[in-house]
Amino acid sequence: MDLFEYQGKLFFARYGIPISPGEVVMTAEDAVIAAERLGYPVVVKAQVLVGGRGKAGGIKLASTPDEVRTHAGNILGLDIKGHVVGRLWIEKASDIEREYYASFTLDRAAKKHLGMLSAQGGVDIEEVAATDPDAIAKIHVDPVDGLSEAQCRAWVEAAKLDDAAQDGAVDILMKLYEAYVDGDADLVEINPLILTTEGVVRALDAKVTVDDNAVFRHTDYEEYDAIQVRDERELAAHDKGLQYVGLDGFVGIIANGAGLAMSTVDIVSQVGGAPANFLDIGGGANADVMTGALEVINNDPNVKSIFINIFGGITKGEEVANGIVAALERVDIQAPIVIRLDGTNAEQGREILQPHLSDRLQMQPTMLDAARSAVQLAGGVAK
Amino acid sequence: MSIFVDENTKVVYQGLTGSQGKFYGLLNREYGTNVVAGTNPKKAGEDVEGIPIYADVADAVKATGANASCIFIPAPGVKAAVLDAAEGGVEFIVVITEGVPAHDEAWFFNRLRRDYPHVQLLGPNCPGIISPGKCNIGITAGHIAQAGGPVGIVSRSGTLTYQALYELKQKGVGVTTCVGIGGDPVPGTSFIDCLERFEADPETKAVMMIGEIGGSAEEEAAAFIGANMSKPVVSYIAGVTAPPGKKMGHAGAIISGGKGTADAKMDALRAAGAQVGLNPTEAGELMAKVVASL
Numbered sequence: 001m002d003l004f005e006y007q008g009k010l011f012f013a014r015y016g017i018p019i020s021p022g023e024v025v026m027t028a029e030d031a032v033i034a035a036e037r038l039g040y041p042v043v044v045k046a047q048v049l050v051g052g053r054g055k056a057g058g059i060k061l062a063s064t065p066d067e068v069r070t071h072a073g074n075i076l077g078l079d080i081k082g083h084v085v086g087r088l089w090i091e092k093a094s095d096i097e098r099e100y101y102a103s104f105t106l107d108r109a110a111k112k113h114l115g116m117l118s119a120q121g122g123v124d125i126e127e128v129a130a131t132d133p134d135a136i137a138k139i140h141v142d143p144v145d146g147l148s149e150a151q152c153r154a155w156v157e158a159a160k161l162d163d164a165a166q167d168g169a170v171d172i173l174m175k176l177y178e179a180y181v182d183g184d185a186d187l188v189e190i191n192p193l194i195l196t197t198e199g200v201v202r203a204l205d206a207k208v209t210v211d212d213n214a215v216f217r218h219t220d221y222e223e224y225d226a227i228q229v230r231d232e233r234e235l236a237a238h239d240k241g242l243q244y245v246g247l248d249g250f251v252g253i254i255a256n257g258a259g260l261a262m263s264t265v266d267i268v269s270q271v272g273g274a275p276a277n278f279l280d281i282g283g284g285a286n287a288d289v290m291t292g293a294l295e296v297i298n299n300d301p302n303v304k305s306i307f308i309n310i311f312g313g314i315t316k317g318e319e320v321a322n323g324i325v326a327a328l329e330r331v332d333i334q335a336p337i338v339i340r341l342d343g344t345n346a347e348q349g350r351e352i353l354q355p356h357l358s359d360r361l362q363m364q365p366t367m368l369d370a371a372r373s374a375v376q377l378a379g380g381v382a383k
Numbered sequence: 384m385s386i387f388v389d390e391n392t393k394v395v396y397q398g399l400t401g402s403q404g405k406f407y408g409l410l411n412r413e414y415g416t417n418v419v420a421g422t423n424p425k426k427a428g429e430d431v432e433g434i435p436i437y438a439d440v441a442d443a444v445k446a447t448g449a450n451a452s453c454i455f456i457p458a459p460g461v462k463a464a465v466l467d468a469a470e471g472g473v474e475f476i477v478v479i480t481e482g483v484p485a486h487d488e489a490w491f492f493n494r495l496r497r498d499y500p501h502v503q504l505l506g507p508n509c510p511g512i513i514s515p516g517k518c519n520i521g522i523t524a525g526h527i528a529q530a531g532g533p534v535g536i537v538s539r540s541g542t543l544t545y546q547a548l549y550e551l552k553q554k555g556v557g558v559t560t561c562v563g564i565g566g567d568p569v570p571g572t573s574f575i576d577c578l579e580r581f582e583a584d585p586e587t588k589a590v591m592m593i594g595e596i597g598g599s600a601e602e603e604a605a606a607f608i609g610a611n612m613s614k615p616v617v618s619y620i621a622g623v624t625a626p627p628g629k630k631m632g633h634a635g636a637i638i639s640g641g642k643g644t645a646d647a648k649m650d651a652l653r654a655a656g657a658q659v660g661l662n663p664t665e666a667g668e669l670m671a672k673v674v675a676s677l
Binding site: 263 | 410458459482483484485486489490492493494497522523524526527538539540541542543544545546549566568569593595596598599600603621622623624625626629630631632633634635636640641645661662663664
């Protein structure tokens with residue numbers, strides 16, 4: 001789960017990482033009240049989970065109450081790459097001397113934590129990595145050992161941060177690593193990490209992704225989760241505990257297992273269709289789970305046909321078939337359905353489905369045939 | 384032959400007294416796996432359908448000679464369970480549990496590599512491993528796999544693995560060992576660990592590799608195949624049309640920063656000499672042809 005900048009900053013602050021004073025607001029009036037409290041000038045920052053806010057006009061400097069009101073009014077409701085701004089972070093402006101970059105993430109290839117630090121911050125780090133890879137100092141941290149201060153200092157020196165910033169950077173990076181591990185983050189990134197004209201090192205931005213799997217030891221995740229921006233389809237699926245990702249097409253997809261669901265999305269595209277979603281109902285495929293999945297798909301007005309792709313392993317074909325039949329009785333389905341049922345006792349399962357088949361409920365023996373039918377049922381032309 | 388597990392493997396189930404552990408532990412026993420023990424510190428001395436329960440893996444190993452463990456413990460307890468298994472003296476640890484935090488995985492992977500280098504960890508979040516006709520540890524339905532080789536399978540996805548086993552069986556093709564390495568960010572066993580062993584196993588003549596988007600494991604496997612594999616490899620990669628930035632079910636299946644796309648993985652595999660099917664059925668057909676020409 002990605003955190004908003006203000007959530008990331010408050011997360012950092014809990015570990016003692018210095019941030020600029022600021023407040024989160026949802027109206028222009030509250031923005032002015034916050035600015036009055038903080039003192040001018042302030043920066044009005046759009047809170048969206050997408051990069052490129054500055055270029056899109058989502059970050060503005062304001063020196064008077066009127067400027068705050070104007071900027072806040074303009075930015076609230078602004079659409080930044082499909083993300084509509086609903087919250088602002090009002091922050092006391094900083095006098096920036098230098099901008100750096102710092103992050104920790106997991107290096108999956110090395111199976112260790114990877115720290116990256118650069119004296120060239122405030123810009124797209126992918127760009128720096130591509131054009132001037134030597135400008136990024138990297139450090140691998142063994143999760144068992146953790147990060148020692150000596151290691152951290154050597155890393156800061158290798159990154160050639162300004163002398164005035166070195167002590168402050170070591171302090172922040174040690175705390176950043178602690179936040180990363182203790183907070184179960186997949187990513188913590190500060191870009192820019194700044195040195196102010198007064199010689200203070202501070203996090204001016206915060207990009208934090210936390211590991212959803214660690215929610216059992218972090219009650220604060222629920223607060224973050226409560227204000228996540230999801231599309232309505234994803235929200236409905238989330239409530240039912242289904243693995244759902246909304247896509248832009250017209251063929252609704254239900255499959256058991258993440259790999260099979262991904263594969264189903266692929267094959268529908270390969271035969272000329274456009275999938276409306278990815279939906280993994282997990283290993284079993286009983287009536288309750290199937291009903292929930294069909295309800296989610298059914299509520300998507302873009303869906304013109306539904307492809308149910310089930311491979312029975314431990315769950316037998318007849319159980320799957322009975323689940324589908326029961327679910328179809330419970331949900332008034334709008335779109336025609338094509339089913340592909342394979343695996344354990346698939347024959348018995350197909351026999352159960354047979355009497356229910358019609359123009360609007362078809363069955364196909366293979367994934368490829370089923371994908372083609374689904375595209376045709378949706379009014380498309382299958383390849 | 385087979386890799387990692389065979390008819391001599393003796394397995395202790397950590398979490399055998401829980402509903403999942405009991406269900407699959409008994410299914411595995413029914414298949415023919417030597418299910419010799421279970422663990423639960425609160426139920427030591429009891430039994431599950433005749434399978435004795437011990438307080439920890441060390442006790443189970445002492446009493447039964449178990450040399451492998453299978454973990455069905457809920458995610459918060461997996462870190463401790465893995466360490467219990469390694470300290471207890473088994474050589475092969477299979478973690479079926481899904482939803483284990485990535486920081487825990489990174490921690491116990493490195494802890495094992497340092498302090499228990501002889502221990503092979505498989506998973507977390509994997510379907511397990513099956514050497515058909517000999518040993519089935521985990522949640523794979525044993526009857527969908529045909530015994531006898533000559534194909535070895537290694538896969539990041541559960542249901543796609545079943546699909547592959549089933550299609551090969553329908554074509555009359557047997558499997559030496561099928562390893563589900565799981566879809567998490569830090570898998571204990573990598574594609575390369577399996578490819579290396581399949582290459583060395585005389586009964587495995589060809590390898591099916593099923594990957595998915597995210598990370599660079601398939602690219603690393605491709606480099607290994609190009610440099611070290613004499614046996615033919617057929618591959619399938621799921622997630623060609625997955626949008627960047629969205630997790631497709633598995634914690635590890637995410638395209639980020641333009642890295643980890645299916646196309647890049649397929650290109651790397653083709654360049655290494657592997658054949659790539661565009662869907663599971665096509666991969667199965669390619670493998671059937673490879674086997675026919677052996």
